[in-house]
Amino acid sequence: MRDPMPNAFVAGAVDLPEVEAALVARRQRVLGPAYRLFYETPVHLVRGEGVWLFDPEGNAYLDAYNNVASVGHCHPHVLAATARQAAQLASHTRYLHDTVLSYGEKLLSYFPSELCHVMFTCTGSEANDLAIRLARAATGGTGVIVTENAYHGVTAAVAEFSPSLGPGVPLGAHVRTVPAPDARAGDPAVTFTAHVQAAIDDLLRHGIKPAVLIVDTIFSSDGVFAQPAGFLKGAVAAIRAAGGLFIADEVQPGFGRTGAAMWGFQRHGVVPDMVSLGKPMGNGYPVAGLVMQPHVVADFGGKARYFNTFGGNAVACATAMAVLEVVEGEGLQENARKVGAEFAAALRGLRDPRLGELRDAGLFFGLDVLDGDRPDAAMAARIVNGLRDERVLISATGPKGHVLKIRPPLVFSGDHVGIFAERLVRVLARV
């Protein structure tokens, strides 16, 4: 059986160089059988700088995949902030400290005024897990609606509504899935609303009160569905009419990546009840969070407490503040818009019959790989691995694994687009 994770390394399929074979063997011994590597021949990396990653021989890989190092690998302004605060104090939130508040205020200034509280966690999984706890308390419901290949995290509660983890991870009995908002199947403003309403009706028919509709606002693991902006409005109204809440999972599209806005939900003209944040928030430092409207946490906060030992500690917040300063200071949202448009034009200009629809927003791209008009996951894998051999890092996504997932650090430039396109042409010529 194919691993449900696109671009997963399969041990024994390819002979590896000695050093890498030894590392793979140690991984199986030390980390056990639940870890997965990328690529037919895994990449061994030892250094990063900007959009470049380096192997032990000093070969440079163009990073067109990693959204964690969003302001560039090892950005000096971020490193300095981390080191400075770590040498002062790594306090937690049960003592008073200014940094968690200064950062919280700065972060909230990027949100509509209704979204005025933030709680800090260490991972996006923890943020979505907290969101579901708060939603259950606020609504009295348990029903969860997600897209068919959604990914929202790995805690026990969140894995239950992350179908992209594959058939080995069962969905909860209180979970309903809806098709991704694919414009080829009709206007998503109509179809997505109808599917969400049908899921609500089915939950109610089973005696399950709806608690949330949660979506990654760029539908990354479903294959990237970003257009036309605005299509979420009807679905959000439907879940609210049923007494449920709308959660925007901004772990992937957030912090300026879509170019058009700081957050993916803003492109759709909706104001979520909660917004979860993660990956790029600390440029690699483990920090994440949940932004919310006060009504969501009022009851929970009165009867329960939340404490996350490392969540919101001074080092995490100083680091995250430095990331926001770079996003602002280097104009990275605008760069995502501008370079994203150049990148999209370059990809659309390739005119290879195997390349189908490109779906994009800013510096986030999903590019279908087809055999005629059928999804071609095998060819997508050959392209991903071919680019790896050309030292360009991307991956694949979507329920059928046939969508190229291209998601570079936000400091990507027009020159990098040129390098990417040139190497992709070489790969397409030989695979």
Add this chain to the structure above:
Amino acid sequence: MRDPMPNAFVAGAVDLPEVEAALVARRQRVLGPAYRLFYETPVHLVRGEGVWLFDPEGNAYLDAYNNVASVGHCHPHVLAATARQAAQLASHTRYLHDTVLSYGEKLLSYFPSELCHVMFTCTGSEANDLAIRLARAATGGTGVIVTENAYHGVTAAVAEFSPSLGPGVPLGAHVRTVPAPDARAGDPAVTFTAHVQAAIDDLLRHGIKPAVLIVDTIFSSDGVFAQPAGFLKGAVAAIRAAGGLFIADEVQPGFGRTGAAMWGFQRHGVVPDMVSLGKPMGNGYPVAGLVMQPHVVADFGGKARYFNTFGGNAVACATAMAVLEVVEGEGLQENARKVGAEFAAALRGLRDPRLGELRDAGLFFGLDVLDGDRPDAAMAARIVNGLRDERVLISATGPKGHVLKIRPPLVFSGDHVGIFAERLVRVLARV
């Protein structure tokens, strides 16, 4: 209603200085109502060094509470390791990197040979959450047995078996609680085994297959129950006989704190199926993990995958490696044993009628505060707040909140014990 958290700040109860009053107001505005501060008058900290914490005026507080900064606040060896690796690469585990393996091998060398895999998370909550996912997959059961005032974390799944979070956080229908192993209620080797067996029987009577017995091996939130070493054996045998697993939660006792051993379970002569690690692992950097026997993850690893974006990244592992080097290089387990014994002797020497039983292991102490022979949470709070005014940090614990919880960084010395005892005597003379 008293907040179920001992030593929680209550807004408005005491007039605060202007700066701190402003910080409290900003916290409520920014962080919302679910956060809790410590103390009647919260402590405002800006710097840490070794066992000392400093407020903005430069006043020094003796830290006798924080186990996260286990090798001392802002230890230079740890800071250097974090900064060095952060400037190189903060890669994740889908690329090959030596550091996660070197650290994993080093960490596992401190465990019995049966415990030979480690998976990395960012928080102890995530480690226990992963443990319960693996246990469900491995046993086919769902039943969880914990002590009456246990704390294991804050994810949705783990909060369901963390009764110390208070009545506002409901326990799961599949959760059973047992009394803490209090030697005053009979030999814990007999009573704890009997209680666990009764919980197993009750789960089975309800058609719930037992999955795990999970205990903090020092029973911190129950009030600290560490003696006599060995009492866990019968309970572990009972859960295994019922087809369940035993999880040792070492987030609090682990990494040498008990003095007698690196891990609390070792004092009891048992080998757990899984061991969760957290707080002191990175001395403040968010890193945690789950160590396990291979049978626990064999089936899960075949049909599912685990990925934690920041878990096991190179910076987390380089930092955690530096922490282990300090624990070893500075002989901190032996220091916990030696200074722990001095500290215990000093506390036992106080002979104040309000101070009852002291329960201890290494540098972890639970000291009952009594009125006659009744628990006295109000007096415990006066002592905790009195020590805060003397610039010594501890807290309170236990289901009745009457147990002083003393748990200093492992670099605590005999001199620090002297300072602590002198200030405690002053406090006892006036409260």
